[in-house]
């Protein structure tokens with residue numbers, strides 16, 4: 001079986017105020033060797049137990065993988081397979097010439113940088129370390145010492161953000177030769193420090209319409225700069241799409257390694273998901289063993305497949321869907337397809353089903369209709 005590999009590095013120097021991803025704060029790098037040894041054991045165990053014959057892509061995410069020092073990257077390089085796309089996430093303030101050399105020497109050929117914004121006030125209001133100056137310095141280092149691909153994460157809907165400032169950020173980054181952008185709207189998760197600060201009224205976020213306009217302005221500027229929106233939040237120059245993430249959206253196979261990491265393997269209409277414990281101590285004691293297993297079958301699998309595939313601007317392959325589920329998508333969600341086609345937001349060709357570039361703005365509403373119809377309720381649009 002061919003599968004991609006996701007490695008979770010669950011450490012951050014400081015928790016960003018908006019973040020609800022699983023990570024623990026640490027100022028010590030002493031525990032990294034122990035973490036890496038456990039990671040090696042987990043990858044070896046899963047490769048054998050799950051009969052992985054070849055790795056498709058590798059993605060090291062977090063947390064903050066750029067906290068790993070060059071010596072840790074040398075160890076990581078020995079335990080990770082080399083594939084056509086080995087990505088590592090980085091925070092701009094951690095990037096140094098030595099770190100970039102170590103990434104290259106250890107098989108990484110793509111860096112995904114969490115820049116979010118070049119506006120220092122917005123950055124500090126969402127409680128994220130770093131600064132515009134340090135990010136620009138990192139971009140300079142990348143120009144000098146990095147030959148691989150570069151992806152950047154940006155956020156819209158930040159406190160104080162304007163279309164002009166956002167446009168300036170994109171302009172600067174496009175001129176730096178960035179080949180891939182992920183643009184996300186800030187979502188305020190209950191229970192995070194940001195949610196509490198907003199409740200106290202100390203920070204005001206743009207209202208919903210302004211937040212939508214900010215995201216749309218970013219989309220339009222990227223498209224005007226030659227980027228193709230290939231997924232609801234992702235834009236790439238031709239040929240620079242994320243192969244690893246395409247595998248998620250196309251419901252391929254992947255293994256997760258590291259605390260809280262999850263992986264899914266599929267055989268036809270059946271899928272099995274393993275999700276590792278978030279308890280780092282337990283994970284260190286039994287790497288790859290302490291996990292929950294979930295069987296994904298029937299309507300649940302079909303639902304997941306459509307939810308992931310319809311995020312892509314090219315949508316779902318109708319023949320691939322029929323082959324996997326031995327049923328026609330048109331027979332499963334005829335009302336939703338008819339309604340959304342009538343609105344002009346959905347195209348149902350002979351071989352693909354996809355939302356138009358206007359339709360993808362209503363992806364969540366479309367998916368609610370899909371879920372309702374699959375559950376045999378009336379679609380609510």
Ligand code: SF4
Nearest residue numbers: 012015016019062063
């Ligand atoms: S660096 Fe990333 S994972 Fe860590 S707290 Fe910030 S957003 Fe969350």
